[in-house]
Amino acid sequence: MNLSPNRKLFLNIFLFLVVIGLIIFVIRDSLGEIFEELTTTPWPILAGVTALGVFSQLIEGYTIKNIAAEYNPSFSIMDGFFASAYATFYRVVTFGTGSIVAEVIYYRKKELKLSQGTGVTALRMVTYKIAVMIWAVVFLFLESDVLQEEVPNGIMLVLIGMSVTMAIVAVLLLFSLNVSAQVVFVKISNRIFKKQRWRDLVDRANLQFYSLRETIQTFIQNKQVVVKVFASNMAKLAVWYFIPYFILSQSYPDLSMSLSIALISFTVTLGGVLPAPGGIGGLEFVYVLLFKHIVDDVDAVSSLLLYRYATYLMPFLIGMVYVLVTKQKEIKTEFDEAKETKKEVDE
Structure with missing residues (x-):
C-alpha cells in the first residue's frame, strides 16, 4: 500500500507518540521496582552489573551476527547487538506478544x-535453549547433592524444566527438518481447527518451520559457524549466571560460586518454561524460591532486581533509544519529503 508523504508522516508521528506512551506506562508500572533498586545500590556493584550486562549483550550480538551473516555478509556485531535490544524493547512494551x-x-x-529473518529468529531461540539445557545438565551433575539438601524436590523440578525445554527443541527441529512431519502437522491442524484465526496461526507456524529448515540447512553447512554460535551462547549464559554471585558475594563471602551459578542455571531452565507473559513472572518466582535457601529473602529479591536490570532492563533501554532515534530519523525524512511534495505542487 502506497501512502502519500503527508499520510506517512502523520502515521509515523502517531506511532512515535504511541511508543512514548507505552514506554512511560511500562517504566512506571512494570519496571519501577528495578529503578528503585538501582537508586539504593552501591555504585561499584551497579558498575559491575552494568558492565556484565553490556558484555553479555555484545556476545549476543556476536551470536546473531554469525547466523545472519550467512545471508548478509555485511551484517555486523553491532547490528546483532541492536537486534537483540530491539526485540527486547518490543517484548516489554507488547508484554511478550510482539518480540x-x-x-x-x-x-x-x-x-x-x-523467510531468512524468521529462520534467524527461530534458530537463535533453538540454540539458546540448547545452551540453557547444557548448562543445567553440567550443574545438575556438579551440585546435585547440595541442591537436594538445600532445595527439597529441587532435582525433580529441574528435570521437569529440562524435559519441557528438550520437548520444545525436539518439536521445532522435527517439524523443521522433516518435510513429511510438517505435512502431517498441517493436515491434522486443518482437520482440527476450522476457524480462520486458528488456521492463520497454523500457517504462521508452518512458515516458521519452513524458514527454520532453510536456515538450519545453511547453518550446518559451515561447521566453524556452528561452533561459534554454540560457544557464544554458552559464553553469554556464563556471564548472566555469574551476576547473582557477583552481587551476593559482597554480603555473603562464604557463598559457593558453583552453587550460586547452579541455582541461576536452574532458575533460567524452569523460568523459561513456566507460562508467563514475555517471560515476566515465572523467572522471578523460581529465582526467589531457590535463592532464599542460601540467602535471606530481602537479599534474594534485591539480587533478582539487579539481575533483571542487567539481562532485561538494560537491553530494553538500549532498544528504546534505538527505536526513538530511528523513528525520529524516519519522521525527519518524511517531513522533508512532505515539504518537497508541497513545494512541487505549489510550483
Whole structure:
C-alpha cells in the first residue's frame, strides 16, 4: 500500500507518540521496582552489573551476527547487538506478544528476506535453549547433592524444566527438518481447527518451520559457524549466571560460586518454561524460591532486581533509544519529503 508523504508522516508521528506512551506506562508500572533498586545500590556493584550486562549483550550480538551473516555478509556485531535490544524493547512494551515480529522486521531492514529473518529468529531461540539445557545438565551433575539438601524436590523440578525445554527443541527441529512431519502437522491442524484465526496461526507456524529448515540447512553447512554460535551462547549464559554471585558475594563471602551459578542455571531452565507473559513472572518466582535457601529473602529479591536490570532492563533501554532515534530519523525524512511534495505542487 502506497501512502502519500503527508499520510506517512502523520502515521509515523502517531506511532512515535504511541511508543512514548507505552514506554512511560511500562517504566512506571512494570519496571519501577528495578529503578528503585538501582537508586539504593552501591555504585561499584551497579558498575559491575552494568558492565556484565553490556558484555553479555555484545556476545549476543556476536551470536546473531554469525547466523545472519550467512545471508548478509555485511551484517555486523553491532547490528546483532541492536537486534537483540530491539526485540527486547518490543517484548516489554507488547508484554511478550510482539518480540518475534519486531525481530523479523529488524532483519528485513538489514536486507534479509522474510523467510531468512524468521529462520534467524527461530534458530537463535533453538540454540539458546540448547545452551540453557547444557548448562543445567553440567550443574545438575556438579551440585546435585547440595541442591537436594538445600532445595527439597529441587532435582525433580529441574528435570521437569529440562524435559519441557528438550520437548520444545525436539518439536521445532522435527517439524523443521522433516518435510513429511510438517505435512502431517498441517493436515491434522486443518482437520482440527476450522476457524480462520486458528488456521492463520497454523500457517504462521508452518512458515516458521519452513524458514527454520532453510536456515538450519545453511547453518550446518559451515561447521566453524556452528561452533561459534554454540560457544557464544554458552559464553553469554556464563556471564548472566555469574551476576547473582557477583552481587551476593559482597554480603555473603562464604557463598559457593558453583552453587550460586547452579541455582541461576536452574532458575533460567524452569523460568523459561513456566507460562508467563514475555517471560515476566515465572523467572522471578523460581529465582526467589531457590535463592532464599542460601540467602535471606530481602537479599534474594534485591539480587533478582539487579539481575533483571542487567539481562532485561538494560537491553530494553538500549532498544528504546534505538527505536526513538530511528523513528525520529524516519519522521525527519518524511517531513522533508512532505515539504518537497508541497513545494512541487505549489510550483
